[in-house]
Amino acid sequence: MFDFGKWTSAFNDLLLGCMPEWAAVLIECVLIAVAILGAYTVLALFYILYERKLCAWFQCRLGPMRVGKWGLLQVFADMFKILIKEIISIKGTDKFLFRLAPFIVITSSVVMLACLPWGNGLQIINFNIGIFFVLAVSSLGVLGILLAGWSSNNKYTLIGAMRSGAQMVSYEISLGLAIITIVVLSGTMNINELVWQQETAWFLFRGHIPAIIAFLIYIVAATAETNRGPFDLPEAEHELVAGYHTEYSGITFGFYYLAEYLNLFIVSGIASLMFLGGWMPLHIPGWDGFNEIMNYIPSVVWFLLKSFFISFVIIWFKWTFPRVRIDQLLAFEWKYLMPLSLANLVLMAVFVALGWHF
Numbered sequence: 001m002f003d004f005g006k007w008t009s010a011f012n013d014l015l016l017g018c019m020p021e022w023a024a025v026l027i028e029c030v031l032i033a034v035a036i037l038g039a040y041t042v043l044a045l046f047y048i049l050y051e052r053k054l055c056a057w058f059q060c061r062l063g064p065m066r067v068g069k070w071g072l073l074q075v076f077a078d079m080f081k082i083l084i085k086e087i088i089s090i091k092g093t094d095k096f097l098f099r100l101a102p103f104i105v106i107t108s109s110v111v112m113l114a115c116l117p118w119g120n121g122l123q124i125i126n127f128n129i130g131i132f133f134v135l136a137v138s139s140l141g142v143l144g145i146l147l148a149g150w151s152s153n154n155k156y157t158l159i160g161a162m163r164s165g166a167q168m169v170s171y172e173i174s175l176g177l178a179i180i181t182i183v184v185l186s187g188t189m190n191i192n193e194l195v196w197q198q199e200t201a202w203f204l205f206r207g208h209i210p211a212i213i214a215f216l217i218y219i220v221a222a223t224a225e226t227n228r229g230p231f232d233l234p235e236a237e238h239e240l241v242a243g244y245h246t247e248y249s250g251i252t253f254g255f256y257y258l259a260e261y262l263n264l265f266i267v268s269g270i271a272s273l274m275f276l277g278g279w280m281p282l283h284i285p286g287w288d289g290f291n292e293i294m295n296y297i298p299s300v301v302w303f304l305l306k307s308f309f310i311s312f313v314i315i316w317f318k319w320t321f322p323r324v325r326i327d328q329l330l331a332f333e334w335k336y337l338m339p340l341s342l343a344n345l346v347l348m349a350v351f352v353a354l355g356w357h358f
Helices: 005-018 021-058 074-084 095-115 130-138 141-151 155-186 191-196 208-225 250-275 288-295 299-318 326-354
Strands: none
Touching: 005 021, 021 074, 021 095, 021 250, 021 299, 074 250, 095 130, 095 141, 095 250, 130 155, 130 191, 141 155, 141 250, 155 191, 155 208, 155 250, 155 326, 191 250, 208 250, 208 299, 208 326, 250 299
16 A cells, blocks of 8 residues: 655655755645645535536436536536625625634634545644544634624524524534544544554444444434535525525635535545545455455545545435424434434443454
């Protein structure tokens, strides 16, 4: 399995050999920032087309087909359209908070994206408490949504923001408990270490019943956490026009639009890292020949394929189930999902204490 760390180390040594350390660090930071923004843009555009095509497939349609071959350039046309649209200034808004809110949402997404290991040796931030850091940063996004709803001085945006705050804060509990269940199984909060421990078998299979339950809880909670259907109450167009970003236009609306799709990739990437081995190839104990063939597939490809599969499931939810009511949404979390998550965490602790796992 190729280690991308060799390339990054060689590039770092090359820079240190021809310039001072501070200059090398500065150049590396600039390149990393450009890479993150590039990945952000490409992933968001890909996911927009990905969902449009999947939605069309579910509904027996073709989806975008006119701009470019098979409609592949449609998302670029939409991107340029939203970039050149006028940013309308709304009277009665808190202008500073109104303009700050989209950047808080974008910043939260970008920092979380930087924490994900894309491949073997291909990670920007590697903390020994990486899982804790990701959970902490993910909580910042709701602040941008609440600020957007309140600063817009509009009853529809305020109701959407209040719904989103209640929904995201509530489902973060079950999301965190599902992740902590795997942390109990692995005994570490370092994301890279979590992936390496799945070299022989993924945690979804090693953890038996508690890991499967945690995986299902995570998928449901992540769907609600990203405001995806059938849990898209903060943006319910039949009730709230467009929810918390009703008053935004142009690129400021585009920030929320892009952040929604990038958050879909992030929660899918975390699911693949925690349950499906992340960038680790599929290894079956005793099948040495099969395992060697799997190692030839680049680790980045493994990570992306697993993430796209999880995203496919979440998109499938949206275009299959009808939108629920806000009271049903919150009752499901507090009455059923959170107690189940707590019981499953205790069950996993018992399994680990008794050694009932691979």
